[in-house]
Amino acid sequence: AQSVTQPDIHITVSEGASLELRCNYSYGATPYLFWYVQSPGQGLQLLLKYFSGDTLVQGIKGFEAEFKRSQSSFNLRKPSVHWSDAAEYFCAVGARDFGNEKLTFGTGTRLTIIP
């Protein structure tokens, strides 16, 4: 069974500073990997996804993530955060098997931006 660990519950970053949110996964093969963002009271919006190929993927809002098979990681990065990036960020893993279509989410990282 797949699982996701997001070791940082809460991160505070100054506006304009760089950001890295950590995500480690457990899955028997190469998984599908996703980052979703959830603003307060809102649903989940997909930031980016990794299926195969280039291990550095670009997403919306200036985010990127790098898949590192050797570390079972898929960390999310942004070179310069904006106050509007304050939200909850969820890493998720999807299986490649028919009959196992669910996404398994991590516990999330809450991002606070300070001026």
Place this chain on the structure above:
Amino acid sequence: EPEVTQTPSHQVTQMGQEVILRCVPISNHLYFYWYRQILGQKVEFLVSFYNNEISEKSEIFDDQFSVERPDGSNFTLKIRSTKLEDSAMYFCASSLTGTGRYEQYFGPGTRLTVT
């Protein structure tokens, strides 16, 4: 851009009552899902649905829960006899196919409060 819609946005019910949460997935999608998020916790998979039957379900999805696609557009989650611990945000999602190869699009959620 097509989106998943959910109604109602907020439902308050008394313990023991039946509730039906409604979702309209994206029209050409074939896989449908329900997830829930208890306040402050991670998003958890409940059930996936394909070709008019349950494809996969979690341990949470017990006999009190059922899903249905009553017509060509709606996808519903019924909780027969609600408990206090059913209070959560319920998200509907849909995807073009299963296997995680195509991203799941999430609706804005229905907040269920059981009193």
